[in-house]
Amino acid sequence: MPESIDQLRGAIRGEVIEPTDAAYDEARKVYNGMIDKRPRIIVRCADVADVMAAVQFGVSNGMLTAIRGGGHSGAGLGICDDGLVIDLSRMKGIRVNPADKTVRVEAGCVWGDVDHATHAFGLATPSGFISSTGVAGLTLGGGIGYLTRRYGLTIDNLLSVDMVLADGRFVTANADENADLFWAVRGGGGNFGVVTSFEFRLHPVKMVQFGPTFWPLHEAASVLRAYRDFIQKAPEQVSGFFAFLVIPPVPMFPEHLHNKNVCGIVWCCTGSAEETEAALKPMRSVGKPLLDHVGPAPFPAVQSLFDPLFVPGLQWYWRADNFKELSDEAIDRHVEHGSKIPTMLSTMHLYPINGAPQRVGKNDTAYSFREALFAEVIVGVDPDPANAQKISTWCKDCWEAVHPFSAGGAYVNFMMEEGQERVQATYRDNYQRLVEIKHKYDPKNFFRVNQNIRPSE
Numbered sequence: 001m002p003e004s005i006d007q008l009r010g011a012i013r014g015e016v017i018e019p020t021d022a023a024y025d026e027a028r029k030v031y032n033g034m035i036d037k038r039p040r041i042i043v044r045c046a047d048v049a050d051v052m053a054a055v056q057f058g059v060s061n062g063m064l065t066a067i068r069g070g071g072h073s074g075a076g077l078g079i080c081d082d083g084l085v086i087d088l089s090r091m092k093g094i095r096v097n098p099a100d101k102t103v104r105v106e107a108g109c110v111w112g113d114v115d116h117a118t119h120a121f122g123l124a125t126p127s128g129f130i131s132s133t134g135v136a137g138l139t140l141g142g143g144i145g146y147l148t149r150r151y152g153l154t155i156d157n158l159l160s161v162d163m164v165l166a167d168g169r170f171v172t173a174n175a176d177e178n179a180d181l182f183w184a185v186r187g188g189g190g191n192f193g194v195v196t197s198f199e200f201r202l203h204p205v206k207m208v209q210f211g212p213t214f215w216p217l218h219e220a221a222s223v224l225r226a227y228r229d230f231i232q233k234a235p236e237q238v239s240g241f242f243a244f245l246v247i248p249p250v251p252m253f254p255e256h257l258h259n260k261n262v263c264g265i266v267w268c269c270t271g272s273a274e275e276t277e278a279a280l281k282p283m284r285s286v287g288k289p290l291l292d293h294v295g296p297a298p299f300p301a302v303q304s305l306f307d308p309l310f311v312p313g314l315q316w317y318w319r320a321d322n323f324k325e326l327s328d329e330a331i332d333r334h335v336e337h338g339s340k341i342p343t344m345l346s347t348m349h350l351y352p353i354n355g356a357p358q359r360v361g362k363n364d365t366a367y368s369f370r371e372a373l374f375a376e377v378i379v380g381v382d383p384d385p386a387n388a389q390k391i392s393t394w395c396k397d398c399w400e401a402v403h404p405f406s407a408g409g410a411y412v413n414f415m416m417e418e419g420q421e422r423v424q425a426t427y428r429d430n431y432q433r434l435v436e437i438k439h440k441y442d443p444k445n446f447f448r449v450n451q452n453i454r455p456s457e
């Protein structure tokens with residue numbers, strides 16, 4: 001068991017990075033530019049053996065330990081001050097099994113890596129909306145994206161994980177082996193150990209029908225009311241998230257719309273062009289759209305479309321909630337605050353999560369909000385640290401106004417560090433079982449840089 005740094009260096013095939021190393025400042029950067037933490041040691045693991053050695057080193061030295069997958073956590077939970085970071089970003093192996101329609105993915109992959117590998121076989125699994133997001137963190141929190149209405153949350157397509165536990169053991173968790181652990185990692189985040197690889201079910205997705213419909217802000221209330229009613233009855237192959245946004249000044253959009261505050265729906269549908277055209281008809285007759293363009297696109301291109309806008313290092317401040325319904329009054333509050341977006345990149349999204357996720361019971365996985373219609377995220381984003389206050393104030397004000405209409409808890413991956421009460425509100429009646437499983441696998445709460453589930457005393 002490596003106890004000193006020299007022993008650790010000897011045990012590791014990857015890199016051990018300390019504050020005096022040239023690579024340190026680059027290695028401690030995470031996606032959210034608001035987070036500026038200084039760990040004592042970063043272990044960039046090359047393989048599972050490195051992960052085992054790093055965990056043993058952290059435990060034997062009693063170090064605060066963070067796990068880093070893609071580094072996208074809004075709250076900066078992939079890094080810590082004055083502790084150990086187990087950085088998996090070098091572990092990028094992917095093996096597609098086209099016959100079984102499954103893929104095995106190592107924990108350092110981002111979704112763009114997976115989409116690239118599976119697209120060659122005309123296959124995909126539900127993930128998110130930005131290709132640079134880490135597979136690990138997104139999956140362990142649940143996973144909401146373009147394919148969710150049709151094929152479920154990312155965890156609904158998770159078949160098995162390999163993990164290193166706090167006691168140093170390497171285990172597999174799936175429906176047959178360590179089933180309690182498998183239940184817990186499907187929504188319970190990084191609380192139970194370091195996942196070193198994931199196995200997912202794949203679906204036949206190659207081309208999708210993609211594009212936005214934008215409306216002027218004065219039509220936002222009627223558009224959102226129509227969308228609320230539409231999405232509850234729409235076929236599951238239709239997906240599209242509602243947004244308040246500022247149209248970015250990029251060549252993709254007509255110049256007269258650049259920098260305009262609008263509302264819109266970003267569609268991504270897995271049916272044919274004809275089926276999509278017919279299905280979207282009711283929404284297209286609402287008001288007078290400023291822009292309406294839905295057409296065929298390869299799925300990985302859709303997944304990475306927003307990457308050039310949302311580059312690493314921007315300031316991010318998040319708030320979130322789940323909604324079972326949207327009353328007219330709730331819509332009015334959304335319109336009031338969504339119309340005041342403070343900077344070009346800030347936005348408010350309502351992701352539809354009805355459909356396939358609702359065919360899984362609310363106690364079947366740690367993720368519990370199966371009856372919700374929307375997962376909402378409100379994000380203040382800007383490159384300039386001088387605007388940090390402005391974006392976080394808008395985000396909090398907006399959340400305060402709409403939260404009373406929500407279902408109570410949020411999607412853990414869209415939360416900042418908001419305290420135990422919020423974590424419990426999110427897991428609801430699954431929380432107690434999570435506490436018991438945490439107690440069984442991590443009784444000393446070694447893995448606590450996360451939306452923490454505390455072990456029972």
Ligand SMILES: Cc1cc2nc3c(=O)[nH]c(=O)nc-3n(C[C@H](O)[C@H](O)[C@H](O)COP(=O)(O)OP(=O)(O)OC[C@H]3O[C@@H](n4cnc5c(N)ncnc54)[C@H](O)[C@@H]3O)c2cc1C
Binds near residue numbers: 068142144145190451
């Ligand atoms: C620009 C952007 C877009 C996003 N879009 C979506 C979206 O469309 N859908 C969606 O569902 N979410 C989305 N998210 C939220 C995203 O799911 C979370 O931020 C998620 O935590 C990111 O995972 P990561 O591996 O990149 O993060 P990290 O910061 O590396 O880790 C986040 C958390 O996961 C834990 N963790 C990471 N790797 C492991 C591992 N191997 N084993 C155990 N625990 C681990 C860490 O301990 C930490 O608590 C987005 C985030 C950003 C910044």
